[in-house]
Amino acid sequence: MLMGKAGVFIAERSAQIRPFAPLTxxxxxxxxxxLSGVFRAHIMAEIFVxxxxxxxxxxxxxxxxxxxxxxxxxxLVSFSGAAGVFYSLNATFIAVSQILxxxxxxxxxxxxxxxxxxxxxxGEDKFPARVDSLSTYEPAAVEEGKISEGPRFxxxxxxxxxxxxxxxxxxxxxASLPEExxxxxxxxxxxxxxxxxxxxxxxxxxxxxxxxxxxxxGRAIFERKGPFESFALxxxxxxxxxxxxxxGAVILGKRIGxxxxxxxxxxxxxxxxxxxGHDDHGHDHGHGHH
Amino acid sequence: xEELFTPxxxxxxxxxxxxIGVYGVLARRNLIVMLMSLEMMLVAVNVVLVLFSRMHASxxxxxxxxxxxxxxxxxxxxxxxxxxxxxxxxxxxxxxVGLAILVALYRSRNSIDVDxxxxxxL
Numbered sequence: 001m002l003m004g005k006a007g008v009f010i011a012e013r014s015a016q017i018r019p020f021a022p023l024t025x026x027x028x029x030x031x032x033x034x035l036s037g038v039f040r041a042h043i044m045a046e047i048f049v050x051x052x053x054x055x056x057x058x059x060x061x062x063x064x065x066x067x068x069x070x071x072x073x074x075x076l077v078s079f080s081g082a083a084g085v086f087y088s089l090n091a092t093f094i095a096v097s098q099i100l101x102x103x104x105x106x107x108x109x110x111x112x113x114x115x116x117x118x119x120x121x122x123g124e125d126k127f128p129a130r131v132d133s134l135s136t137y138e139p140a141a142v143e144e145g146k147i148s149e150g151p152r153f154x155x156x157x158x159x160x161x162x163x164x165x166x167x168x169x170x171x172x173x174x175a176s177l178p179e180e181x182x183x184x185x186x187x188x189x190x191x192x193x194x195x196x197x198x199x200x201x202x203x204x205x206x207x208x209x210x211x212x213x214x215x216x217x218g219r220a221i222f223e224r225k226g227p228f229e230s231f232a233l234x235x236x237x238x239x240x241x242x243x244x245x246x247x248g249a250v251i252l253g254k255r256i257g258x259x260x261x262x263x264x265x266x267x268x269x270x271x272x273x274x275x276x277g278h279d280d281h282g283h284d285h286g287h288g289h290h
Numbered sequence: 291x292e293e294l295f296t297p298x299x300x301x302x303x304x305x306x307x308x309x310i311g312v313y314g315v316l317a318r319r320n321l322i323v324m325l326m327s328l329e330m331m332l333v334a335v336n337v338v339l340v341l342f343s344r345m346h347a348s349x350x351x352x353x354x355x356x357x358x359x360x361x362x363x364x365x366x367x368x369x370x371x372x373x374x375x376x377x378x379x380x381x382x383x384x385x386x387v388g389l390a391i392l393v394a395l396y397r398s399r400n401s402i403d404v405d406x407x408x409x410x411x412l
Contacts, residue, residue, distance in 0.1 A: 170305025
């Protein structure tokens with residue numbers, strides 16, 4: 001059922017794209033087949049259900065896998081599922097940025113650091129679990145070659161109890177919200193040249209702006225709707241935040257030179273010796289008194 | 291499947307992602323996995339913001355008589371998505387700093403186990 005509908009969806013979409021169309025055809029177009037709003041709602045529901053399952057399962061496997069490299073791969077799966085959820089909520093630009101920023105940049109950053117760090121010698125527990133967790137790792141057995149590696153999964157009861165409490169709180173809040181607003185999605189209007197237009201009117205002589213598209217998000221950020229009502233300044237400030245973050249990362253990641261390290265250690269030793277000397281003095285004094 | 295696609299269900303999905311992130315931060319000792327769980331929680335917040343942006347878009351759109359107020363309301367409904375973009379940017383900066391701290395910690399301790407990091411001094 002799902003595949004059939006998705007196939008029809010793709011076919012209808014691709015029928016709208018005419019290869020090598022002249023540039024003037026972008027915008028006002030006459031001969032496109034409009035998608036019906038009801039049909040679109042069906043597709044969005046199916047995309048949401050599939051993406052939500054993918055996202056949650058990926059997240060569970062991410063926290064459960066013992067080896068962080070597999071965890072990273074499941075994090076990618078989970079982020080892709082979240083991108084599908086964003087698409088089903090008509091936020092197409094956010095969905096694409098989710099893939100670009102999280103899956104493209106952040107996951108690769110994690111991978112670089114994982115490859116950079118040597119996570120321990122053979123026979124040593126590289127990924128130790130908390131004392132109370134189920135993970136039973138026997139370094140001796142690995143050394144003898146009985147098992148190739150430790151268990152694949154880790155589980156911790158107290159953390160699971162806390163997480164289930166948080167989840168129950170969320171479900172309780174979500175269930176106590178007013179039903180008339182939270183039990184269905186209303187159709188999203190499309191910005192036409194003269195006010196909102198319906199989905200089946202988009203082939204009229206108009207260049208519609210879809211909700212959540214790049215054009216709409218860009219205009220929402222940079223268009224001045226009144227004094228101080230544009231988000232352009234906020235956007236600049238966020239750029240400053242990430243600049244400070246990059247500078248902090250460079251300073252933290254800088255390798256300290258040998259002479260600088262010696263200088264630091266000498267200072268530290270002097271400080272420790274000073275503190276000890278003071279302590280010893282007080283100690284001796286106390287002894288002498290007794 | 292339409293009964294599964296309601297704002298309440300999206301909120302529950304977000305709560306599930308958030309609590310999985312909480313579990314990851316609490317249960318693991320590996321700093322990298324803790325950072326990844328933190329990212330998971332930020333994604334859960336983004337899901338809620340995008341959901342409210344979507345609900346805001348379809349609410350009260352019909353009542354606008356003038357083109358100007360309609361346009362302002364239509365663009366104003368994107369505020370949640372703009373916040374999502376800013377959270378993504380802050381998350382990227384946070385991961386950069388967090389991983390730099392992790393590398394510095396690894397250099398001085400030879401381990402990324404958070405239980406080994408008892409002092410603020412690197």
